[in-house]
Amino acid sequence: MxxxxxxxxxxxxxxxxxxxxxxxxxxxxxxxxxxxxxxxxxxxxxxxxxxxxxxxxxxxxxxxxxxxxxxxxxxxxxxxxxxxxxxxxxxxxxxxxxxxxxxxxxxxxxxxxxxxxxxxxxxxxxxxxxxxxxxxxxxxxxxxxxxxxxxxxxxxxxxxxxDSNKQSLLLRWSSKWRKPYFSLYVYHIFDDKKVSYFITKGLSWLIISGVFYLFADVSTDTRVAGIVILAVITAHVVLIFEERRFEETKLSFARNLPVSRFRLFLNFASVYFFLLLPESVWLFSRFHLLMALELLLAGLSIALLFHSLLYWFGLNMDKYLQWILGLFIVLFWIIMFHLLWALIPLNLVIAYLFFYNNYYRYEGVVSRES
Known part of the structure; x- marks a missing residue:
């Protein structure tokens, strides 16, 4: 009953x-x-x-x-x-x-x-x-x-x-620390989005463990590792979406600061680097230096591409997930054709163009569907 x-x-x-x-x-x-x-x-x-x-x-x-x-x-x-x-x-x-x-x-x-x-x-x-x-x-x-x-x-x-006036232990401890711009969302995650973060990391662990257990005989194949990284970044889509929401609702003042778009783009790359630190430790402990670096850059480029799409059509989760699905299929087959190395500059260029052309055009309106 x-x-x-x-x-x-x-x-x-x-x-x-x-x-x-x-x-x-x-x-x-x-x-x-x-x-x-x-x-x-x-x-x-x-x-x-x-x-x-x-x-x-x-x-x-x-x-x-x-x-x-x-x-x-x-x-x-x-x-x-x-x-x-x-x-x-x-x-x-x-x-x-x-x-x-x-x-x-x-x-x-x-x-x-x-x-x-x-x-x-x-x-x-x-x-x-x-x-x-x-x-x-x-x-x-x-x-x-x-x-x-x-x-x-x-x-x-x-x-x-x-109580909305009660700060978390993290914020009380770090109240006197200098906080670079890129670190604000990282603090926000560990202050208010801890559950989402640890669920995402749990999914990453399942993806990494499951795929490499099933592909133990070809675990050194770049394609297998590339697909794992693609799946791991896809598992982070909620955190990526929330980063854009946080930027738009809490950091909209940044558009009035004398900071170049290129520097802001690098700040977002730093955000995702810190979010992917657990996966980075795994990469550099499992693969040789050049392969680990290639995989990490591929992951960062995919995350930045997923991030920059949201400057184009706004905070619309339905449209966002449709694009993520389409991009996942396209990137999956590019990796299967041994073109992981080509994805890094391609993703970065496309992501930067989306970001550069739409950063100041975005009207700051959060879609009702989101």
Whole structure:
């Protein structure tokens, strides 16, 4: 029997998510079903599921697509939580025990991810029927971790209200430190976005560990490492989006400072360098110096490209995720053709052009959809 809180959360967030995204979901359903001849539909999806559970490369691509859907669900729920008509939840739901809250959020996130979960369970069944065990286990582990992390994120928001005049321990300790411009968002993350940061780093660890475990025989192949870096940066899209939101809502005064756009661009590169420090330690401990440096520069260039896109069309998460998905596919195939080295200058040039041409044109209006 469902708890009253579960019913409320399902109706508000799961139901609302499907109402808002009905058009996109219908389009995806049409692509998956409507474009395949009826007599080939079952065999087509069976082959696709078999590929997911037998090919690590195919599964990595599918998980990256799922991550974009998951990031959108996090963004939708976190925004809706602070809508004026949802404020009653902060007073009613927090009266329940943490265990009851956590169960309700598990059910809610599982309902939002129902299309992914249903398809994933069918794929697991196909994989087990063909005696593939490792990748089906990875799928189950991935979904379990995502649901757990989602519930932790939502509960952190719901139970994290504190006195607005009370500074965090980090800010009190660092109150007298000099803070370069690039460090402001880093402080903001460890002051207010710790849950999002550690969830992202957890996803990075899963991606790195999973892919290199499955590709142990070709772990020194630059393509494998490049795809891992691409997937890791894609896992950071929420933090990248929040960086732009923070810049626009808290640092908009920077447009009036006598600082060149090139210097500002370098500041953003410094931000992502610090955010990727854990991954950088792993790179330089696993690969030789030149390869590690190439992979790190590739990751920074991809992050800057994802960042600079937001100067073009603003803080619109729906459009942003669509572009991220398209770019992921393009960059994936460029890496597969041994062109990782070419991505670095290409990404940096495109990112800088987007940034240079749109930085002062951006009107500073946060999209309602975001």
């Amino acid at each position: 469902q708890q009253p809180l579960t019913k409320v959360l399902l109706k508000i967030f799961a139901g609302g998510f499907y109402q808002v995204h009905a058009g996109i979901l219908f389009f995806v359903f049409f692509i998956m079903v409507g474009t395949v001849p009826g007599n080939m539909l079952i065999s087509y999806h069976k082959s696709l599921m078999l590929a997911m559970t037998s090919s690590p490369m195919m599964l990595a691509l599918v998980l990256a697509v799922w991550l974009i859907y998951i990031a959108k669900s996090w963004h939708y729920v976190s925004i809706q939580l602070f809508a004026p008509d949802k404020q009653f939840l902060f007073y009613s739901s927090t009266a329940l025990s943490l265990v009851e809250q956590r169960k309700s959020w598990y059910y809610t996130q599982a309902a939002i991810l129902a299309p992914i979960i249903i398809y994933a369970l069918m794929a697991v069944g196909v994989g087990l029927a063909h005696r593939f065990y490792i990748l089906p286990a990875v799928i189950i582990l991935f979904l379990s971790v995502i649901i757990w992390c989602s519930a932790a994120l939502y509960m952190r928001v719901m139970n994290g209200l504190i």
